[in-house]
Amino acid sequence: AQSVAQPEDQVNVAEGNPLTVKCTYSVSGNPYLFWYVQYPNRGLQFLLKYITGDNLVKGSYGFEAEFNKSQTSFHLKKPSALVSDSALYFCAVRDMRNFNKFYFGSGTKLNVKP
Amino acid sequence: DGGITQSPKYLFRKEGQNVTLSCEQNLNHDAMYWYRQDPGQGLRLIYYSQIVNDFQKGDIAEGYSVSREKKESFPLTVTSAQKNPTAFYLCASSIVSPILYGYTFGSGTRLTVV
Numbered sequence: 001a002q003s004v005a006q007p008e009d010q011v012n013v014a015e016g017n018p019l020t021v022k023c024t025y026s027v028s029g030n031p032y033l034f035w036y037v038q039y040p041n042r043g044l045q046f047l048l049k050y051i052t053g054d055n056l057v058k059g060s061y062g063f064e065a066e067f068n069k070s071q072t073s074f075h076l077k078k079p080s081a082l083v084s085d086s087a088l089y090f091c092a093v094r095d096m097r098n099f100n101k102f103y104f105g106s107g108t109k110l111n112v113k114p
Numbered sequence: 115d116g117g118i119t120q121s122p123k124y125l126f127r128k129e130g131q132n133v134t135l136s137c138e139q140n141l142n143h144d145a146m147y148w149y150r151q152d153p154g155q156g157l158r159l160i161y162y163s164q165i166v167n168d169f170q171k172g173d174i175a176e177g178y179s180v181s182r183e184k185k186e187s188f189p190l191t192v193t194s195a196q197k198n199p200t201a202f203y204l205c206a207s208s209i210v211s212p213i214l215y216g217y218t219f220g221s222g223t224r225l226t227v228v
Contacts, residue, residue, distance in 0.1 A: 009154070034216055043118070043204055043219030044157075090156060097189040100145060100164060101172070102217070 002027045004091045013081045014113050021076040021108045023091030032094035033074045034102070035065055037087050044090060050074060061085070081103035081112045117141065120205050121218035126191065126228050127199065135223045137205035144210045145187035147217065151173060151202040152155065158213045160203075163188055166209060200227050 004025045013019045023060025025031050032051055036044040055067045065076045076089060088107045095101035118139045127133045137146065145164045149157040151208055159172030163182040176195025188207075192199045202224050206217040 036216075038220075041123075041202075041222065041224070043120075043206075043221045044217070045219070046216045049216055100147075100162055100170075101159055103157075104149075106154055106156040 002093055002095050002103050004033075004093045004103055004105040006091055006108045008108050010109045010111065012085075012111045012113065015083050016080050019078050019081040019085070019110065019112070020088050021091075023074045023076065023105060025072050025074060025091075025093050027093055027096055029096050031074075031096075032099075033065075033067065034092040034094075035059065035063070035074075035076050036090045036092065037061075037102075038090065039087050042101075047076070047089075047094060058104070081110075083112050083114055086110055087113045118205055118207055118218055118220035120203075120223050122223060123221070125223055125225045127225060128228060130194045132191055132193050133225065135192070135205075135225070136202055137188045137190065137220060138186055139207045139218075139220075140186060140206075141207055141218060142185075143207035143218070144185070145208045146182070147208075148172075148178070148180065148188070148190045149204045149206065151204060151222075157204065160190065161198045164192075199225055201225060 016053045034049045035047040048057050050057045050067045058064045063078050090107050091105040092102045128133045147162040148160040158174050161180040163169035179191045204222045205220040208217050
């Protein structure tokens with residue numbers, strides 16, 4: 001079965017410091033991985049995706065994610081956090097048998113303090 | 115501007131009532147999806163549709179129904195059979211190859227049982 005796990009319910013970081021939001025996956029075969037961000041009472045916005053190729057993927061708003069096959073991880077990173085980055089972040093993996101389905105993690109709330 | 119419109123933003127339902135959540139997109143996307151979001155549980159797929167007049171059950175379809183009479187519209191009915199309907203409902207759309215493009219999400223409808 002395909003799944004993703006976000007081990008941290010909440011991440012706190014000071015503005016200007018680097019941030020990492022963790023995601024691990026479980027799939028058979030090569031994974032297709034995504035990160036989305038959600039602001040309060042809004043839908044999810046696409047940040048970045050990994051399909052194949054370079055393990056470091058760059059996305060919107062200065063975010064990047066590192067794919068690590070040996071550790072089955074796809075952590076979201078940003079070198080310098082902004083207060084406006086405070087939001088709920090979701091990792092997702094595509095169902096390998098039905099590409100119309102994605103499995104989402106439980107979400108990680110990022111709090112960036114001034 | 116192209117996008118997905120969900121209405122209403124907030125909806126209150128009495129016990130035993132059916133309610134219908136609207137989802138309209140003008141992105142010319144073929145596929146549309148309904149997800150339910152509960153705190154700490156991520157997003158769970160209710161129903162999805164790849165083409166007009168066709169739809170498939172997701173992981174938690176019981177107590178819900180959908181229709182896809184037009185490409186632009188994918189309404190979700192929460193029936194009285196859904197025992198715990200209070201949640202945030204998200205509609206999404208994609209071209210038929212979401213592995214490359216990901217989803218576009220609406221802003222959501224918050225349903226509360228009173």
